[in-house]
Amino acid sequence: MPAFRVLNDDQDFFVAAISQARVTIFNEGQIVDYGGTIEKYSPEAIKIAGTLLYEGLYEFRAYIVRRKISIREGLSNLKISLSNT
Numbered sequence: 182m183p184a185f186r187v188l189n190d191d192q193d194f195f196v197a198a199i200s201q202a203r204v205t206i207f208n209e210g211q212i213v214d215y216g217g218t219i220e221k222y223s224p225e226a227i228k229i230a231g232t233l234l235y236e237g238l239y240e241f242r243a244y245i246v247r248r249k250i251s252i253r254e255g256l257s258n259l260k261i262s263l264s265n266t
Contacts, residue, residue, distance in 0.1 A: 188241040194222045202243035204229055213239060 188194050188204070197204055198219040206214040206229065217230035227234050227241065234241075 184245045185242040186245060188243055191222075191224060193243070194219060194227065194241075197241075197243040198222060202245065204241050204243050206234060207240040207242060208238070216241075 185205075186193065186197075188197055196202075201218045204216045204219055204227075205212060206216050214230075214232070219227060219229055220231070221228040225236060227236060229241075
């Protein structure tokens, strides 16, 4: 069974985004969407697989896969601002 981490704060979302962790979306313990990687995020909303989701309505779980990623590679793939959505 894969390990997962519930994403609770900006630091969790940042780490999940930079590591390109697969995020699954839950509501009341049930899977709403199998999701994907975080494309963009802000304190209010998260964009995963082209869908904008509001943080207070869902639980986000990042599945942990151990792999090394350089900071340069991670930063080049990360977009933090939702201003272009």
